[in-house]
Amino acid sequence: MKTTIDLPADLVRAFKLHAAHHGLKLNATAVAILRAQLGEDTPRARKPLPKTLPLMPVRPLPAPRIKPMSAQAMSDFIRQADMDAVTEPYEKALGH
Numbered sequence: 784m785k786t787t788i789d790l791p792a793d794l795v796r797a798f799k800l801h802a803a804h805h806g807l808k809l810n811a812t813a814v815a816i817l818r819a820q821l822g823e824d825t826p827r828a829r830k831p832l833p834k835t836l837p838l839m840p841v842r843p844l845p846a847p848r849i850k851p852m853s854a855q856a857m858s859d860f861i862r863q864a865d866m867d868a869v870t871e872p873y874e875k876a877l878g879h
Contacts, residue, residue: 798813
């Protein structure tokens with residue numbers, strides 16, 4: 784909320800020096816001084832946010848069923864995947 788008050792020049796000078804000395808803006812200085820004078824040292828504190836997320840129980844995943852592959856079978860698989868990647872755009876373009 785904004786308000787206008789008339790202050791003596793010497794009080795304004797002291798107020799500005801106080802704000803500059805504490806590295807605060809004039810508005811923050813006025814609020815702090817008024818709160819202290821009214822007996823409210825700090826604004827009402829908000830409830831702190833939790834620093835960690837809650838843990839959720841999960842079911843473990845089943846072990847994957849992987850058949851062992853020989854070096855030759857792996858080489859053949861990679862060669863076929865490379866060939867498919869190269870030929871696929873041409874097959875799509877030709878409508879196959």
